[in-house]
Amino acid sequence: MVEELDPFLEEAVRLMGIPCEGKSIFPILGELDPCVVRESAIQAGLLPESARVPRPEVETGSLPSRPPVLCPGCPHRPTFYILNKLKVPVNGDIGCYTLGLLPPLSAIHTCGCMGASIGVAHGAAQAGSPERHVAVIGDSTFFHSGIPPLINAVYNKAPIVTIILDNRITGMTGHQENPGTGHTLLGKESVIVELEPLVRACGVKHVTTILGTKVDLIEKTLKEYLKLDEPAVLIVVEPCVLLPEERKKWVPLEVLADKCNGCTICFRIGCPAILKSEELDEKYQRPKALIDPAMCTGCEVCAQVCPRDAIPFRTVEVE
Amino acid sequence: MRETINFLLAGVGGQGTILASDVLVNVGLAAGYQAKQAEVHGMSQRGGSVTSFVRWGKTVHSPLVGAGEVDVLLSFEKLEALRVLSQLRTGAVALINNQAIEPLTVISGDAAYPSDEQIKTAFAAVTPRAEFVDGEAIAKSLGNLRVANVVLLGALSALLERDQVAGPELAAEVWLKVITERVPAKHVELNRQAFQAGREAVTQKA
Ligand code: SF4
Ligand code: SF4
Numbered sequence: 001m002v003e004e005l006d007p008f009l010e011e012a013v014r015l016m017g018i019p020c021e022g023k024s025i026f027p028i029l030g031e032l033d034p035c036v037v038r039e040s041a042i043q044a045g046l047l048p049e050s051a052r053v054p055r056p057e058v059e060t061g062s063l064p065s066r067p068p069v070l071c072p073g074c075p076h077r078p079t080f081y082i083l084n085k086l087k088v089p090v091n092g093d094i095g096c097y098t099l100g101l102l103p104p105l106s107a108i109h110t111c112g113c114m115g116a117s118i119g120v121a122h123g124a125a126q127a128g129s130p131e132r133h134v135a136v137i138g139d140s141t142f143f144h145s146g147i148p149p150l151i152n153a154v155y156n157k158a159p160i161v162t163i164i165l166d167n168r169i170t171g172m173t174g175h176q177e178n179p180g181t182g183h184t185l186l187g188k189e190s191v192i193v194e195l196e197p198l199v200r201a202c203g204v205k206h207v208t209t210i211l212g213t214k215v216d217l218i219e220k221t222l223k224e225y226l227k228l229d230e231p232a233v234l235i236v237v238e239p240c241v242l243l244p245e246e247r248k249k250w251v252p253l254e255v256l257a258d259k260c261n262g263c264t265i266c267f268r269i270g271c272p273a274i275l276k277s278e279e280l281d282e283k284y285q286r287p288k289a290l291i292d293p294a295m296c297t298g299c300e301v302c303a304q305v306c307p308r309d310a311i312p313f314r315t316v317e318v319e
Numbered sequence: 320m321r322e323t324i325n326f327l328l329a330g331v332g333g334q335g336t337i338l339a340s341d342v343l344v345n346v347g348l349a350a351g352y353q354a355k356q357a358e359v360h361g362m363s364q365r366g367g368s369v370t371s372f373v374r375w376g377k378t379v380h381s382p383l384v385g386a387g388e389v390d391v392l393l394s395f396e397k398l399e400a401l402r403v404l405s406q407l408r409t410g411a412v413a414l415i416n417n418q419a420i421e422p423l424t425v426i427s428g429d430a431a432y433p434s435d436e437q438i439k440t441a442f443a444a445v446t447p448r449a450e451f452v453d454g455e456a457i458a459k460s461l462g463n464l465r466v467a468n469v470v471l472l473g474a475l476s477a478l479l480e481r482d483q484v485a486g487p488e489l490a491a492e493v494w495l496k497v498i499t500e501r502v503p504a505k506h507v508e509l510n511r512q513a514f515q516a517g518r519e520a521v522t523q524k525a
Contacts, residue, residue, distance in 0.1 A: 034385030055387040056445040058405040060437075063398060064430035066422040068332060068367030104427045267427055272366045276426055 004032050070099050072273035073250070073297025075212035075238030076165050079136070081269050081305070082219045083107035088134050088226065089124070093117035093146075095138035096171040104268045108136065115145030118153055118162055125158040132161060132226045139166040139195065140178035147202065154203040154231050161225045165212075166195055166237040175243065199233045206230065212238025215304040241297050251314050252296035253303060255289045259310035262286040266302040266311070274302060323376030324352075324484060325384040329403045330395030331420050332366045335468045339393065340371040342472060345497045347375035350488040357382035368399055391484060393475055395454075395468070396420050401438050404445060412482050413442060413449040414475050414521075416467070417456075448482055450474070452520045458513060466513035469498060473517025481521065491518065 001010040001022035010022035025044040026032060041047040070077055080100035083090050084107040092098055092108035093116060101108035110120050121133035137146045142164050153160055170176040177183040179193040199207050206228060210217050218236060225232040239246050255277075262281040266274050266289050273295035276287040289310070291302075303311040326343060330336035340356050347354030352375035372384045386406045392413040394400035400415045407413065415438075424430040442449040452474045454467035461470075476494045479485045495514055499507045 034381070034383050034388070038385065053385060053387040054409070055405055056407060056409045058441060058445060060401050060404060060433075060441055063402055064422050064424045064432060066331065066366075066368045066398070066402075066424075069423055071366075103429065104423065264428075270423055270427075272423065274426070275421070 002026055002032060002037060005029075067102050068099060069102065069270060069272050070096065070105075071241060072271050072295045073241035073299035075167050075236075075241060075299075076100060077105070077269055077271065077299075078212060078215045078218055078301055078304075079163060079165060079236050080105040080107040081301070082215065082222060083134060083136075085219070086222065086226070089129070089131050090134045090136055091117045091120040091124070093135075093137040093141050094172075095141055095165075096167075097136060097138055097165050098172075100136070102270075104270045114141050115149055118146055118149035118160070121160040121162070122149060122153040122156065122158045125153075125160050126156065132159060134222075134226075135160060135162045137162065137164055138171070139164060139168070139180050140170040140176075142195070143179045143193065147198070150199070150204070150231075150233070151202050158231055159229045160231055161222065161228075162231070162233045163222075164195060164199075164233065164235045166235055167212075167240040168237070169240050169243060171240045171242075175240070195235050195237075199235070204231055204233050206232035207235065208233075209235040209237055212236045213300060215301060241299065246297075249298075250296075251298040251316060252293040253291055253298050253300065253311055253314070254293075255291055256310050256312065257288055259308050260288040260306075261308060261310075262288045263307065265305055265307060269301055269305060271296075271302060273297075321376070321485070323374060323379065324390050325388050326373040326375075326391045326393065327384060327389040327403060327406060328371045328373065328393045328395075329399040330369050331399060332369050334369070334395045334420075336369045336371055336395055339395075339468050339472065340373050342497055342501065343373045343393075346489070346494050347373065349493050349497055350375075350485070352376060352488075353379040355379045355382035368402065370399075370403060391475075391479070393471065395471065397435075397438055398422070398433060401433055401441060404441055407445055409445060410448065411446050412478055412484055413446055414471065414478055415442070415449060415451050416471055417451050417453040418467075448478075450478060450521060452517065454517070457516050457520060461509065461512055461516060463509060463513075466509060469510050469513040470517035470520070472498065473514035474521045475517075476514075477518040477521040 001020055003009050007023045010020050013020040026040045076097045084105050090108050092111040094114045098111055117135035117137045121135035124133045170178050177185055182192040184190045196207055196209050208221055221234055273292045275290045275292055277290035279288050281288055298314055300313055303313050328336050328340050337358055344354045344356040354375045356373045358371045372382055374382055389407045390411055392407055394415045397419050421432055425432045454470045457470045458464050458467040476491055498510055502510050
């Protein structure tokens with residue numbers, strides 16, 4: 001029996017009284033690709049040694065990894081940029097925003113199952129962590145399994161900050177509706193369960209909703225909340241930039257090469273639309289920034305972080 | 320007709336790797352093979368490494384290809400080509416798009432992008448049949464960057480003929496039919512030109 005993970009079928013077949021071997025030959029962990037299956041079969045003597053496929057000797061050294069990244073214009077980027085800047089411990093959850101754990105944002109430190117962000121942050125507070133923990137959870141994950149742990153944290157007066165990243169849709173799995181969007185999975189109109197009243201009803205006294213594009217405001221509010229001795233919730237709302245309505249608003253920004261001095265700050269927000277130009281800054285001999293117009297959505301996050309105003313804000317508003 | 324032909328497609332999310340696999344699997348079917356496809360990494364939208372397998376054969380039981388069993392590599396990006404090199408069979412046919420997309424780890428200065436020299440030497444050690452084609456430059460000369468993948472498919476069709484991976488069942492017309500079925504009527508001519516330009520890019524080198 002060749003099956004991945006637990007011996008589910010193997011045991012069922014045995015229970016029927018039919019002799020069956022499986023996990024004694026094939027591994028219980030990992031994906032059973034052709035190489036693993038073949039190698040296990042050779043080890044067990046089911047295939048001759050000659051069945052082994054030679055792999056070419058390849059010397060490539062260690063190659064730069066290419067993990068998936070938050071999309072250009074992703075509304076979650078400012079929050080992770082600030083979390084990274086504030087160097088607080090962050091307990092993450094399951095969704096597109098889990099990608100906030102990767103460099104250069106590197107702003108998620110634990111990730112378990114759905115709903116684990118709030119529970120783990122609460123646990124850290126209970127265990128006496130000297131630092132304020134931040135739980136980060138998406139809107140649909142919050143509806144799915146964030147409410148009971150939030151009530152638990154409130155009930156136990158855990159001084160944690162929960163950030164609900166509300167991108168008005170279920171992003172990672174491909175834009176499914178959820179209780180916050182006003183439509184059922186089948187697209188029928190439905191009620192909108194509003195996050196802020198829901199969070200207040202859970203007993204949270206400090207709740208604010210702010211727009212996901214406002215980098216400074218997110219930083220200011222978060223700093224205030226981190227000083228509190230009670231649970232606080234920050235709802236950061238901004239629709240996923242890949243939603244059809246949002247795509248219509250894309251306007252690429254440009255870097256003014258004569259103003260940019262290649263300070264690298266905009267490289268650190270981890271936007272794939274920001275590239276290194278071939279043009280070097282005269283004084284520092286480091287590459288200037290360049291925006292790929294085919295990828296940029298014009299979210300203006302880079303424009304907000306650039307200390308030299310080298311990336312002008314949009315001049316046209318598309319509504 | 321060969322027993323099986325194992326393809327590996329590699330690229331960066333957003334480059335159209337999965338779309339190209341779809342064309343390839345349908346070319347196989349149109350040429351009278353059984354054909355199966357499996358996308359290995361699902362982060363196609365988000366800029367990560369993407370690979371996909373396509374298998375053609377008289378009978379194809381599984382879409383997966385083991386390491387060391389890839390007969391034909393089509394890579395849309397150079398670093399991704401190098402990353403999958405160890406999965407190739409010695410002497411495999413490889414078509415590599417001469418494009419470098421720097422990953423964030425390179426842009427942020429934490430890692431270095433391999434040099435052309437390094438890539439070519441590594442490939443030469445595995446196969447004498449690696450070809451580098453500049454899909455973007457050719458597409459640009461035709462006035463539309465978006466047809467770069469069709470340029471590469473054209474080059475691939477010519478490579479398979481040149482290296483006798485496939486026989487007469489794989490006439491250029493079979494490829495073109497599958498490709499043009501997938502594009503809006505007004506772009507059919509452009510795609511034909513792109514396919515043809517890709518073929519010429521390979522045959523001129525021979
Ligand atoms: S932050 Fe501004 S000055 Fe610094 S590299 Fe980016 S565009 Fe240039
Ligand atoms: S505006 Fe800046 S941060 Fe936003 S998508 Fe464009 S380059 Fe990226």
